[in-house]
Amino acid sequence: MEPDHGPEQPGRLGPGTLLLMSAATGLAVAGNYFAQPLLDVIGHDLRLSAATAALVVTVAQTGYGLGLLLLVPLGDMLERRRLAVVLCAATAVFLTVTASAPNAALLLTGTALTGLTSVAAQVVMPYAATLAAPAERGRTVGTVMTGLLLGILLARTAAGLLAELGGWRTVYWVNAALMLLMAVLLRLRLPALRTSAGLRYPALLRSTLALFGQEPVLRRRAVLGAVCFAGFSVLWTAVAFLMSGPAYGWQESAIGLLGLVGAAGSLSASAAGRLADRGLAHRVTGVAAVLLLGSWGLLALGGGGGAWSLAALLAGVVVLDLAAQAVHVSNQNLVYGVRPEARNRLNSAYMTSYFAGGAVGSALTSAVWGAGGWAGVCALGAALAAAGVALWVLDRLRPVPPAGGRTAHDHRSEPAPATL
Structure with a gap:
């Protein structure tokens, strides 16, 4: 130092x-x-x-x-x-x-x-x-x-x-x-x-990328995180077009207030972290992935523009933000338990995948909105959420390795704090 x-x-x-x-x-x-x-x-x-x-x-x-x-x-x-x-x-x-x-x-x-x-x-x-x-x-x-x-x-x-x-x-x-x-x-x-870390910059980057090949927990959770954040980005990329369009006709300040609705996500981050500390990270992920899928049903009802549509839209935003944060926190709890001594590089590897998923989600929204409007956006979001549920199920059904092998269920290391 x-x-x-x-x-x-x-x-x-x-x-x-x-x-x-x-x-x-x-x-x-x-x-x-x-x-x-x-x-x-x-x-x-x-x-x-x-x-x-x-x-x-x-x-x-x-x-x-x-x-x-x-x-x-x-x-x-x-x-x-x-x-x-x-x-x-x-x-x-x-x-x-x-x-x-x-x-x-x-x-x-x-x-x-x-x-x-x-x-x-x-x-x-x-x-x-x-x-x-x-x-x-x-x-x-x-x-x-x-x-x-x-x-x-x-x-x-x-x-x-x-x-x-x-x-x-x-x-x-x-x-x-x-x-x-x-x-x-x-x-x-x-x-x-x-x-x-005792490494020069090229070696530092190589060691970060090498973690994907060395740690199956990182690979699985990085893909799941990318898919879930892609869905999150689909919503927040398209909602401005919906709210400023003929269905609602909101001004920029009113659209911005939708961000306050997402404050519930910060509550789920704390709760998900406590449950993960008790060894329930996988269950938290599964429940949150299902809620993420369900949120798109509510959001699909929000395209009409009336009072009931607005209520459904706001409920969908709350559920989606809660679920997305819960998946994110449980993912990081398991990923950071793999190698506590390499958490900075694990953070870099996981978060790179996470935001790459968000970029893909936003890019897909650009095309889908023009072709299918809000209904197409909701179908895209639901498809991504369904993929997240499928990834969680596949992770839970994978064969258990021989005794002594490290799995995604092995999180004996101290839990790590979550970051965005």
Whole structure:
């Protein structure tokens, strides 16, 4: 570890610094979700088709996935404060590119680069866990995790409100200023911290990719997570088109308020984690996968535009978010139990697959919405959810290996905190 030049000593993480790290993670990931309630207004302003506008979500998730794969493992070889500060500052710069974009090319470029560097959140999360005293590590990660979840859930709401006040570009200008502030505050408040895996960068990346071949639990759970997050992205990519269309005719601020409905997902994350700690991760996954499938039945009823349709839509959003978070947390509990000493690289491998699934889901939505509207979107989401149920069943039916072999059911290692 490098000498500590900050006000906090590792193992003595003060509440102010912890709150700062929580805010930084939330603001970093929020930039990837601002566009979702604004796709229609962005499309009109830049004269984009619905399919092109939806690509904003796709490239954000693709960029984030590349950042998870290429940048997050750097936390095992570079000084973490410097890495976090550079990523936050770069995110601020790229947000200004999006905010000032005059056409689709610059809009998509700025969005992709913002997604790439917004993985600062995934650098700050293990940073906080390392700085915390061992007896406070769970509470510390839970606090930072809350900030991250709130960033995801409230991004859509904030985007809608700010767009109503000053147009869609205002959203990105404000987030750019806040991310620059986070970079300055993190530099001033955090101690220098270096941990080394003893590998050079190419070897570090190779070791991350090698985990897929070495760990069947990672492979199975990565595929399941990708499928479930693809369905999650299908909903949040298409819902802005539905709510701004003739069925509902909502304004951007009202569409953004739908993000508040997803707050129930943060409750399920905590409950799923507690159940996983009791050895019930597989059951949690199965129940959540079935609920995910059922949610699309409710969502399909939400395309009519009346009061009952709205009620069904909101219920479907709540159930889908609850189920998606439960699958995610139970997946990570099992994956991180495989190799506790390699959790950063396991996190990179799993989350890369997870967000790749989201990018595919958004891309499919772009095509399906134009061809089949809301009914086609719901059919796509239901098909992805059914695939998730099938993957869980296949995992449970697979042959049990000889005694001493490691399986997905072997999670004797300490449970790991969940991250997004």
